[in-house]
Amino acid sequence: MSPAPEPILATSSLTMRFGGVVAVDNVDFSMSQGELRCLIGPNGAGKSTFFKCLTGQLRPSSGSILFDGDEIGGRQTHEIVARGIGIKTQVPNLFEGLSAYENINLAASRRNPADAAARVADDMLELMQIAEIAASTVGTLAHGQRQLVELAMVLAGQPRLVLLDEPAAGMAGEERARLASVVRSLAGDNTLIVVEHDMDFIKDIASTVTVFHRGRIFIEGHVEEIMAHSEVQEIYLGKETNAAA
Amino acid sequence: MAALGYWRGVALVAAIFLAILLFVPAWFDLFEVLQMTQYIVLAIYALSLAYIWGFGGIVSFGQAGFFGLGGYAFAVISINMGETTVPFLLTIALCFSFAAVLGYFMFYGRLSDVYLGVVTLVVTLIMWKLINHTAGPEYAIGKARLGGFNGIPSIPIMRVPFTDREMDPGEMFQYFMGLLIFVYLGLHVLIRSKFGRIAISIRENEVRTSLLGYDIRRYKLMVFSIGGALGGASGAMWATYQTFIDPNSFSLEMSAKCLIWVMAGGVGTLIGPIVGVVALQYLSLKLGETAFINNLVILGIILVLLVLLMPRGIVPTLHDWLRKGLALVRQPSREGAQ
Amino acid sequence: MDFALIVLIELLRAVAGLVLIAAGLAIIFGMMRVINIAHGEFLMLGGYTVVLTTKLGVNLWVAILVLAPLFVGVFGVIVERCIIQFLYNRLLDSILATWGLSLLIIGAVTVVFGNTVEGVATPLGGFAIGDYKMASYTLVLIFAAALILAAIFAGLKYTRFGLIARSTMQNPGMAEALGVNSKLVYMATFGIGAALTGLAGGLLAPIAGVVPSMGVYFIGQAFITVVTGGSAIVAGTLSASTMLGTLSQSVTFMSGPVFGDAALLLVALILLRLLPQGITGRIFSRSL
Numbered sequence: 001m002s003p004a005p006e007p008i009l010a011t012s013s014l015t016m017r018f019g020g021v022v023a024v025d026n027v028d029f030s031m032s033q034g035e036l037r038c039l040i041g042p043n044g045a046g047k048s049t050f051f052k053c054l055t056g057q058l059r060p061s062s063g064s065i066l067f068d069g070d071e072i073g074g075r076q077t078h079e080i081v082a083r084g085i086g087i088k089t090q091v092p093n094l095f096e097g098l099s100a101y102e103n104i105n106l107a108a109s110r111r112n113p114a115d116a117a118a119r120v121a122d123d124m125l126e127l128m129q130i131a132e133i134a135a136s137t138v139g140t141l142a143h144g145q146r147q148l149v150e151l152a153m154v155l156a157g158q159p160r161l162v163l164l165d166e167p168a169a170g171m172a173g174e175e176r177a178r179l180a181s182v183v184r185s186l187a188g189d190n191t192l193i194v195v196e197h198d199m200d201f202i203k204d205i206a207s208t209v210t211v212f213h214r215g216r217i218f219i220e221g222h223v224e225e226i227m228a229h230s231e232v233q234e235i236y237l238g239k240e241t242n243a244a245a
Numbered sequence: 246m247a248a249l250g251y252w253r254g255v256a257l258v259a260a261i262f263l264a265i266l267l268f269v270p271a272w273f274d275l276f277e278v279l280q281m282t283q284y285i286v287l288a289i290y291a292l293s294l295a296y297i298w299g300f301g302g303i304v305s306f307g308q309a310g311f312f313g314l315g316g317y318a319f320a321v322i323s324i325n326m327g328e329t330t331v332p333f334l335l336t337i338a339l340c341f342s343f344a345a346v347l348g349y350f351m352f353y354g355r356l357s358d359v360y361l362g363v364v365t366l367v368v369t370l371i372m373w374k375l376i377n378h379t380a381g382p383e384y385a386i387g388k389a390r391l392g393g394f395n396g397i398p399s400i401p402i403m404r405v406p407f408t409d410r411e412m413d414p415g416e417m418f419q420y421f422m423g424l425l426i427f428v429y430l431g432l433h434v435l436i437r438s439k440f441g442r443i444a445i446s447i448r449e450n451e452v453r454t455s456l457l458g459y460d461i462r463r464y465k466l467m468v469f470s471i472g473g474a475l476g477g478a479s480g481a482m483w484a485t486y487q488t489f490i491d492p493n494s495f496s497l498e499m500s501a502k503c504l505i506w507v508m509a510g511g512v513g514t515l516i517g518p519i520v521g522v523v524a525l526q527y528l529s530l531k532l533g534e535t536a537f538i539n540n541l542v543i544l545g546i547i548l549v550l551l552v553l554l555m556p557r558g559i560v561p562t563l564h565d566w567l568r569k570g571l572a573l574v575r576q577p578s579r580e581g582a583q
Numbered sequence: 584m585d586f587a588l589i590v591l592i593e594l595l596r597a598v599a600g601l602v603l604i605a606a607g608l609a610i611i612f613g614m615m616r617v618i619n620i621a622h623g624e625f626l627m628l629g630g631y632t633v634v635l636t637t638k639l640g641v642n643l644w645v646a647i648l649v650l651a652p653l654f655v656g657v658f659g660v661i662v663e664r665c666i667i668q669f670l671y672n673r674l675l676d677s678i679l680a681t682w683g684l685s686l687l688i689i690g691a692v693t694v695v696f697g698n699t700v701e702g703v704a705t706p707l708g709g710f711a712i713g714d715y716k717m718a719s720y721t722l723v724l725i726f727a728a729a730l731i732l733a734a735i736f737a738g739l740k741y742t743r744f745g746l747i748a749r750s751t752m753q754n755p756g757m758a759e760a761l762g763v764n765s766k767l768v769y770m771a772t773f774g775i776g777a778a779l780t781g782l783a784g785g786l787l788a789p790i791a792g793v794v795p796s797m798g799v800y801f802i803g804q805a806f807i808t809v810v811t812g813g814s815a816i817v818a819g820t821l822s823a824s825t826m827l828g829t830l831s832q833s834v835t836f837m838s839g840p841v842f843g844d845a846a847l848l849l850v851a852l853i854l855l856r857l858l859p860q861g862i863t864g865r866i867f868s869r870s871l
Contacts, residue, residue, distance in 0.1 A: 077455045087456050096450075306678070551683075
């Protein structure tokens, strides 16, 4: 392996306290350009809090978050986005009354003049394989399609780092497989962090996994290793996966 | 395509307004021209709220604050300067700035919508109280005495811009109508601009818009300030039209009227609130002639009924009914075509 | 020394005044998330109840302590049934509808009783502290405000209805599942808020001129107090009233009542800039 390049995202001693509860406890996390990383952990492990610190929804109690060498900890969400981080929230957040195309176009037009924005929007429709629903009002679409539209919106902002919060939630079967293939194809050109519960989905996108436990990073490794790891099974996967394995 | 239809509608409205501008002073008698001048001023006042509510999602319960401030500022400045063009512009700038300062506290304090409404309401109430207490001779700005609850009389009549000649009622009507057309078209251009579309996105979904990288506080502040400037402009026009201004211009009733016009006309349109002003002002004029019904009672009943029965406004509701009616009529033929 | 005592009483009076005019609004807003713009008119109706019934020969204290809250409470229940019940979870609409109601009440009262100032004489006379004279009724107001806050706290905390009401406001579905009639709870809560407002209006009648438009003079302060206090009814009302009342009274001492009001607003604005959720914090905070 070549020596690791300068990390695109690095947190050091990141801590988030709520009253007496330490939800994120001195986390040192880093990832490099082009990487696809999944964050997993049981409920209350701190991964969502960690994610919210990255997106500016929470102001960390202490520690730093460096994105491309710049401190973004405690900044406003829009500032973080403007610096080149794309964020997809857990609950789809769309302009319900607009068409899929208009939604994506709106996202593309922050960085681009009108004609270029239209081109970016077309590219995104193609990339997500959702050209056939371009003209449909988003409010009328199925849940899985809405997730894809939102992902297209995030990418249309041409971010250097993409944060996805449970993109596969509520999806199944073919839709989920399509999402997995999209996420796989994005890796390499893009840098992604995916917070996800669904182990099958994580297996599908075959990424490196960071396991959170009690506010700390418990272990990092490839998904296959992690799934084989007995302690991880104990704290997170439980009997269900033991039985499946 | 949709854009073309949109501008066609706007152009049609502007053409009708232009026809009114050209022909009304000649065809109607003085009393009616004066009456219609009043509607125009109030229409611009209504547009100030229609814009920030319908196209920025900001519900201000204190739009009368800007109306009153505009009236008083114009009175004070024009009495001191002895002319009207510069005072009119200064008034607009002042109201814009005041809205910007107030908006800074509200939007950057991340007040939720309702708190925001209450704050605007309370600010207006305080202004009303303050101005009511300025009856004594010590409350004067330059040559202008504020006059407390008595108000300020003898406000200069609007001059033809950059001259010393006072407008006659017909000219003032045409000038104000021209301003209304300018505001109406200007707001449409603004709404369709990139700025306007982002403001609408904020109304639709604040979280998403900030996730697209836009600072929603800044946009809201701008929208609110533009609304403040328009409200102030209408207040100044009111002051010069009446040559008089009193604390009632700050009253809750004045704020409520604005909300009622916009609600009746439909939030999210610009022409609706203009129609709302004319229809409801005419109605209360007619009902007011019957002495035993109080104007407040009428306003109150209209507001309660609007909220309970037509929360989306009269124009959109009628529009819906019309479309459903037409759909019923067309249904058979469409089925036949398939 | 005497002067200090007078100042203290004046400050307490200002605080008590805010508590009185804000308590009913705080209950209705804190418990039901409804902002009642007609709050000032509820106060006015309480005042008119006292003026009219005392004219008919009813004892002043009966009018203030029994009839005013009773009448306005019943009126509140009617309003809840006719308007508010359709507008739960539609905050903006409930504001607009109660605003309409406010205009309607002012208009109707003006038509019936005319636009003239009515009043009742301040009872109990006065007492002297050193060279200063003071109305005894001031002490009644302070005492009443304290009692009202204590009663709200005890009512919410220690009574069965308080428990049912709090649970219904937090999770109406769950409360229904436990056999609570949430409609009834909402109605009763609104009625109690209205009754308290009526009581406040009655208490203020002897010191304020009773006119159809008198509500306007109070709602600004009432709203600021409730918004600044945040969602906790007792703690919020008390902390906001204490702070804002002390402050505006101090400014009033120095530069007259108008600027007292303006100072109240200014401080509230700055406070909200710093604490957007009000003094008592987040909307779903558990404190009372």
